Amino acid sequence: MKSLKNLTLTRSVIAAAVASSGFAAPVVSHAIVASGPATGMVCRVGYTAEFSGTNLKCKKFASVDTPLMCDQAAFPKYVIRDGTGTDGRKDVCALPNLDISSNGPLPGSGYVFAVIDTAEAARRVIKAGQDEAAALGLPVSGVQTVQSITFPEVNGAGNNVKDLSHTQLHHYTFAIPAGGPIVIGNPGPVGVPATATATTPFVPRPLP
Secondary structure: OHHHHHHHHHHHHHHHHHHHOOOOOOEEOOOOOOOOHHHOEEOOOOOEEEEEOOEEEEEEEEEEEEEOEOOOOOOOEEEOOOOOOOOOOOOEEEOOOOOOOOOOOOOOOOEEEOEOOHHHHHHHHHHHHHHHHHHHOOOHHHOEEEEEEEEEEOOOOOOOOOOEEEEEEEEEEOOEEOOOOOOOOOOOEEOOOOOOOOOOEOOOOOOO
8 A cells, every 4th residue: 555655746746857858748640641642643644554464564655856867878969858749858878979869750760768866866866865865853763665666757847847757665664652641650749838849859857
């Protein structure tokens, strides 16, 4: 019985000491979750969600254009055609001394059609992926760019301009939390005096 009275008296003294020190009893905070698993994941703006079972991909369609070129040394003369007529007026590469009209009929020989500059197209695809990552504020590894198909496009930029190769591609990037970045913290005991905030560290003081 005496022990019980002593314990009660001790608790009273401690409670009074804490109250007089300006601190309330310490409070243990719970995890602070700005965005957690329950909110799910979403694709960034401009990206569409693509599912394969439980596999989620975030995909964005894009493209790059590359001027055609002459790849044969025997036909170095690039001739821009105007894109009309029965032959489609595709750009051609001609013999050095052969004059070909931009809108007239083609001769029977002395030329080949301009071709896709595959090396330059590949370089532009890589740059498109780098630019996309930079626009999203991600490292280069944060965006994967996959080339879909490349094909010639006659007068894609208008008449009197070199024909282009049109490369379709897809950008892929990871999904992000629906509510924004996840912020989880557990600062432990905090003091909450009248002038403090919930994040003010609790510092115990010795009893008087």
